[in-house]
Amino acid sequence: MDPSELQHQSKTKFLDAALQVIRSKGYTATRVEDVCAVAGLTKGSFFHHFKSKEELAIAAADHFAAMADRLFASAPYQRAEDPLERLLGYVDFRMGILRGTLPDYTCLLGTMVQEAYDTHPAIRATCDKHLSSHATMLARDIAEAKARYVPDAPWTPESLGLFMQTVIQGAFILAKAKQGPEVAAESLRHLRRYLETQFTPAAQGA
Amino acid sequence: MDPSELQHQSKTKFLDAALQVIRSKGYTATRVEDVCAVAGLTKGSFFHHFKSKEELAIAAADHFAAMADRLFASAPYQRAEDPLERLLGYVDFRMGILRGTLPDYTCLLGTMVQEAYDTHPAIRATCDKHLSSHATMLARDIAEAKARYVPDAPWTPESLGLFMQTVIQGAFILAKAKQGPEVAAESLRHLRRYLETQFTPAAQGA
DNA sequence: ACCTATAAACCAACCAGTCGGTATGCCCAT
DNA sequence: ATGGGCATACCGACTGGTTGGTTTATAGGT
Numbered sequence: 001m002d003p004s005e006l007q008h009q010s011k012t013k014f015l016d017a018a019l020q021v022i023r024s025k026g027y028t029a030t031r032v033e034d035v036c037a038v039a040g041l042t043k044g045s046f047f048h049h050f051k052s053k054e055e056l057a058i059a060a061a062d063h064f065a066a067m068a069d070r071l072f073a074s075a076p077y078q079r080a081e082d083p084l085e086r087l088l089g090y091v092d093f094r095m096g097i098l099r100g101t102l103p104d105y106t107c108l109l110g111t112m113v114q115e116a117y118d119t120h121p122a123i124r125a126t127c128d129k130h131l132s133s134h135a136t137m138l139a140r141d142i143a144e145a146k147a148r149y150v151p152d153a154p155w156t157p158e159s160l161g162l163f164m165q166t167v168i169q170g171a172f173i174l175a176k177a178k179q180g181p182e183v184a185a186e187s188l189r190h191l192r193r194y195l196e197t198q199f200t201p202a203a204q205g206a
Numbered sequence: 207m208d209p210s211e212l213q214h215q216s217k218t219k220f221l222d223a224a225l226q227v228i229r230s231k232g233y234t235a236t237r238v239e240d241v242c243a244v245a246g247l248t249k250g251s252f253f254h255h256f257k258s259k260e261e262l263a264i265a266a267a268d269h270f271a272a273m274a275d276r277l278f279a280s281a282p283y284q285r286a287e288d289p290l291e292r293l294l295g296y297v298d299f300r301m302g303i304l305r306g307t308l309p310d311y312t313c314l315l316g317t318m319v320q321e322a323y324d325t326h327p328a329i330r331a332t333c334d335k336h337l338s339s340h341a342t343m344l345a346r347d348i349a350e351a352k353a354r355y356v357p358d359a360p361w362t363p364e365s366l367g368l369f370m371q372t373v374i375q376g377a378f379i380l381a382k383a384k385q386g387p388e389v390a391a392e393s394l395r396h397l398r399r400y401l402e403t404q405f406t407p408a409a410q411g412a
Numbered sequence: 413a414c415c416t417a418t419a420a421a422c423c424a425a426c427c428a429g430t431c432g433g434t435a436t437g438c439c440c441a442t
Numbered sequence: 443a444t445g446g447g448c449a450t451a452c453c454g455a456c457t458g459g460t461t462g463g464t465t466t467a468t469a470g471g472t
Contacts, residue, residue, distance in 0.1 A: 010417075026321035028234035032462060045418050047463065102323065110379050114320050115232035117308065117382035128383040155396065162380060162389055163396040170376025173316050174368060176323035177334040183368055190361065190369040194400040216451075238428060250453045253429065 011049045011059075013039040018060040023103035027057055027112050027123070057112060058126045064108040065130035071097075072137070083144035084199050090138065091192045094168065098181035105181065110169040135161035149199045160198070167191045217255050217265075219245040224266040229309035233263055233318050233329070263318060264332045270314040271336035277303075278343070289350035290405050296344065297398045300374065304387035311387065316375040341367035355405045366404070373397045 017038035021030045032053055036046050050056045072078070077089025098105050113127035139161035146153055171184035223244035227236045238259055242252050256262045278284070283295025304311050319333035345367035352359055377390035 024324045026232065026234060026325075028232060029321065029325060031460085041417095042419050043463080044420070044465095048417065051463095053462065109383075111320055113383045114317055114379055115235065117385070118230045119232075119235060124383065124385070128385075131380070131383050154399075159392050160396065163393050166373060166376035166380050166389075166393040166396075168376065169379040170372035170374065173320055173375040173379075174337070174372050177315075177319045177330065177337050179323070179330070179334075183372075186365050187369050187372040190366065190372075190400070193360075194396070194403070197400070197403040237426085248453050249429085250431090251451070254451060254453095257429095259428065 010039075010041060010045060012063075013041060014046060014049060014056065015060050015063040018056055019064055019108055020103055022057070022060060023106050023108055023111055027115050027120075032056075054120060054122065057116070057120070057123050061109055061112065061123070061126045061130060065133070068130075068134065069137075082148075083141045084149060084195075086141045087138070087145055087195060087199075088192060090141075091164075091188055091195065095185050095188045098175075098185055102176060102179070102181075106172045106176070107169060110172060131165055132162075135165045137161075138164055145199055150201055153198060155198075164191065216245075216247060216251060218269075219247060220252060220255060220262065221266050221269040224262055225270055225314055226309055228263070228266065229312055229314055229317055233321050233326075238262075260326060260328065263322070263326070263329050267315055267318065267329070267332045267336060271339070274336075274340065275343075288354075289347045290355060290401075292347045293344070293351055293401060293405075294398060296347075297370075297394055297401065301391050301394045304381075304391055308382060308385070308387075312378045312382070313375065316378060337371055338368075341371045343367075344370055351405055356407055359404060361404070370397065 014035060017035045018030070021034045021038055025034075030053075032046055033043060035056070036043055039046075046056075050059065072090070072093075075089075075093050077086055077093050080086045080089055109127040109131050112123055113131070116123040116127075118124075136158070139157040142157035142160050146157055167187055167190075171187040174187065175181050175184040220241060223241045224236070227240045227244055231240075236259075238252055239249060241262070242249055245252075252262075256265065278296070278299070281295075281299050283292055283299050286292045286295055315333040315337050318329055319337070322329040322333075324330075342364070345363040348363035348366050352363060373393055373396075377393040380393065381387050381390040383389075
């Protein structure tokens with residue numbers, strides 16, 4: 001086996017373990033040894049691959065964002081020709097992945113940035129980068145749909161993309177409070193309804 | 207000075223300090239001694255008033271919710287006769303209180319529940335209780351406005367009240383990521399626009 | 413021989429919670 | 443009115459478990 005592939009394997013184990021543990025307990029309460037236990041490796045190996053716990057958090061954020069990018073890039077709704085259909089497809093798709101336990105579907109970036117925004121600037125910056133880039137991805141479809149259906153709508157594509165992120169992040173908080181995805185799904189339905197109204201010229205308010 | 211008032215003073219100092227520190231650093235990263243330092247009191251006094259850090263968190267959540275209740279109960283928009291005007295007034299009012307630093311205007315409940323939902327069931331339950339009760343307060347105005355303007359709208363008042371909480375909580379996450387309230391205010395503008403469309407009979411989609 | 417990955421024992425700092433003690437004020441019996 | 447008993451508020455040194463990070467050692471591939 002290629003040694004760089006071996007490294008890759010162990011590092012990936014740590015990163016996957018970090019996703020799971022941090023999304024359950026938050027960044028601060030996550031112990032390096034928790035991550036090692038879940039990864040099935042030891043601290044010696046951990047500090048061979050990461051120079052600190054904070055570096056793990058940043059790498060985990062990158063790892064998470066890369067996974068999310070692949071997930072959405074390969075989702076079936078992407079094949080729709082109509083940008084609005086893709087946008088609504090995105091919301092429906094997000095509703096569909098609210099499965100399993102809370103750590104399975106909540107967002108690592110939102111979890112970490114809430115805790116670390118003031119105390120760990122590097123983590124905050126990384127979470128911001130990925131959250132914003134996800135919103136920008138949405139903004140591309142939004143811009144296309146806006147040009148096609150409601151060119152005079154009173155919002156920018158960027159702003160609406162960020163609003164979609166806002167709803168998703170808030171939905172996870174309520175889901176945690178209520179211990180289940182139903183309230184999150186219901187919020188996504190409201191979001192979908194908002195998008196429908198905004199892209200329907202007849203109904204479009206000021 | 208009344209001794210019970212004295213107790214009240216010190217306990218309140220701890221609670222106010224906890225609001226500030228936990229909203230900056232999160233629950234886990236908050237050290238009891240941080241709270242003591244901000245309160246200007248000592249650990250001995252702290253553990254005289256609270257039996258554990260977790261009990262502080264729960265008391266702080268209650269304290270925060272009570273403050274918020276007073277704040278919104280006495281806000282000027284409450285005087286409007288029209289329930290829809292009160293609802294939109296609420297959103298505008300929330301936009302208006304996005305002032306100062308992030309710990310000044312973000313929500314203790316959302317911050318704590320995100321971190322503690324899995325590890326501290328009692329904290330989770332308390333946060334849920336207050337978040338839900340705030341949403342229920344909104345749902346009262348929503349129900350009145352729905353009856354008056356859009357009795358056949360396709361959502362329940364409870365669901366829309368929770369959605370408003372969702373947007374607010376998500377807005378704080380984005381504000382933390384981007385280090386300022388602008389993105390939160392922009393999300394509240396989208397929320398306001400959604401409310402306007404949903405309470406305008408002509409524009410109301412299925 | 414050398415280098416990477418992993419292991420395991422170890423260390424020093426940190427921190428929630430404890431404990432012995434002081435101060436203050438109230439109640440009530442004398 | 444006074445002094446003893448008692449409860450409450452507070453202090454700050456201390457403790458014991460925890461945990462991020464280090465060090466030393468070993469296995470195995472080249």
